[in-house]
Amino acid sequence: MMNRRQLVCATGAALFTHIPGAFAATYDLIIRGGRVIDPSAGLDATRDVAISGGRIVAVEASIAGDATETIDARGKIVAPGLIDIHTHAGRSKEGPPMCLQDGVTAWVDAGSGGADNIDAVAAIARGAPQMGRCLVNIARTGVVTPSGELHDLSAANVALARGAIERNRDVVVGVKARLSDNVAGANDLEALRRAQEAAGPFNLPVMIHVGQNYSPLRALLALLKRGDIVTHIYAPGKNGILDDKGVLFADVMAARRRGVIFDFGNGVSDHFDWDTVEKATRQGLWPDTFSTDWSTASRTTGVVDLPNVMSKFLLFGMPLSQIIACATVNAARCFPAFDDRGTLNVGAPADVAIMELREGTFEFVDNYKGMRSGHQRLFPSETVLAGKRVAHA
Structure with missing residues (x-):
């Protein structure tokens, strides 16, 4: 049985055999311009994320090519x-x-x-x-x-x-x-x-x-x-x-x-x-x-x-x-x-959480009704599951 790293690498290699070329590629979905935070790869930077066939196929500073659908993630956090x-x-x-x-x-x-x-x-x-x-x-x-x-x-x-x-x-x-x-x-x-x-x-x-x-x-x-x-x-x-x-x-x-x-x-x-x-x-x-x-x-x-x-x-x-x-x-x-989740590595299943880190004054509560105020809070914005954008309820 392949381990996590072998599975992701093997799947990624197989995916790339179906992509005709970096500049002519057509993807199912591109998430553009977000702050990609992927602790599995030690990554915290502005990146585009390309998805095809339900898998991550590229995470780059700028991804050329077309996509069936695009998500504008500028100003947002893109995470596994x-x-x-x-x-x-x-x-x-x-x-x-x-x-x-x-x-x-x-x-x-x-x-x-x-x-x-x-x-x-x-x-x-x-x-x-x-x-x-x-x-x-x-x-x-x-x-x-x-x-x-x-x-x-x-x-x-x-x-x-x-x-x-x-x-x-x-x-x-x-x-x-x-x-x-x-x-x-x-x-x-x-x-x-x-x-x-x-x-x-x-x-x-x-x-x-x-x-x-x-x-x-x-x-x-x-x-x-x-x-x-x-x-x-x-x-x-x-x-x-x-x-x-x-x-x-x-x-x-x-x-x-x-x-x-x-x-x-x-x-x-x-x-x-x-x-x-x-x-x-x-x-x-x-x-x-x-x-x-x-x-x-x-x-x-x-x-x-x-x-x-x-x-x-x-x-x-x-x-x-x-x-x-x-x-x-x-x-x-x-x-x-x-084992293959929790990552945006190339070849991994394309499950993505897009969140907003908002600035302001936010109240948080413990289990004893104790309140504390903070100046930042994460809010869910978009979800991508198996490469498909999840419709808002």
């Missing part, structure tokens, strides 16, 4: 299609098209469904306009609110979870365990052990939702392997990433060094506050990935969309290229299914 690794877009067929309007060209439903109901979530992922994938909840019920799905450990049935993975192997990319106190209580460590047991035969990662856990975070981290994901990393309260003096636990950075991935996971309740983000980032804990914990109701909450969530870290001085990396190439590296 955004990847949101923690959503609940699989709960309804309306979800994926809404995400697509926000520039999200690939998403993961993070545990909406367990063994009893994952088939319905998987069906939505298969039928989505963009790439959709799923994490199986270790609880057979999937997410249960507000009472929580893991207070009764019998719900965490390893055999049933493995069966759910097996019959949906084309779209299932991992296992999810929600381990906050209100979901699992004192069962958190055993639930995580069972999630690992379910994922093991398939060599899949486990994503854990943390925040106000019953068990100390270091005990949870000790059960994670390379490639596992911790979401809601800035959740305040007991047994989080900070001690009672606001100092980052050494176990957190140690887990990162051995390959555990730390995801923002905005959400709406008890998942982050500004104070925790500020203290943790000052001590070097920046997110590896951004995600929204998105649902179809998110437009009316502090989430809004993935570009809005990304914008919150402009408040803390995170470089824009690093912010975009967290929603593109870094997210793509979490799951082999996205």
Whole structure:
């Protein structure tokens, strides 16, 4: 099997054999004059992007030739299609098209469904306009609110979870365990052990939702392997990433060094506050990935969309290229299914997010109704999926 670099290069070479010449070329689409930020290639410059056959065929300062369609991206950011690794877009067929309007060209439903109901979530992922994938909840019920799905450990049935993975192997990319106190209580460590047991035969990662856990975070981290994901990393309260003096636990950075991935996971309740983000980032804990914990109701909450969530870290001085990396190439590296995504390299699938970075005064909210003002915010402008311009809803 070819790796990511071999696949992109081979596909790019094949594409160019069908282009008659640089100056006579006719493309399906050219995105002209945008600020192309592609962290996978270390690129941040004004460029044109040419697309043919659903693939990126050129990224150059100026591309000659005609195109069936042109997008004027002057004054806008042109980035790889955004990847949101923690959503609940699989709960309804309306979800994926809404995400697509926000520039999200690939998403993961993070545990909406367990063994009893994952088939319905998987069906939505298969039928989505963009790439959709799923994490199986270790609880057979999937997410249960507000009472929580893991207070009764019998719900965490390893055999049933493995069966759910097996019959949906084309779209299932991992296992999810929600381990906050209100979901699992004192069962958190055993639930995580069972999630690992379910994922093991398939060599899949486990994503854990943390925040106000019953068990100390270091005990949870000790059960994670390379490639596992911790979401809601800035959740305040007991047994989080900070001690009672606001100092980052050494176990957190140690887990990162051995390959555990730390995801923002905005959400709406008890998942982050500004104070925790500020203290943790000052001590070097920046997110590896951004995600929204998105649902179809998110437009009316502090989430809004993935570009809005990304914008919150402009408040803390995170470089824009690093912010975009967290929603593109870094997210793509979490799951082999996205191996050729998160990049504008020649030969890659032509999934593109075009955004505006507007200047002004913008209000951002945490999960505790805390408000902070910023002077920049990213807004979705256009989405290109598989080389086709997505119509505005």
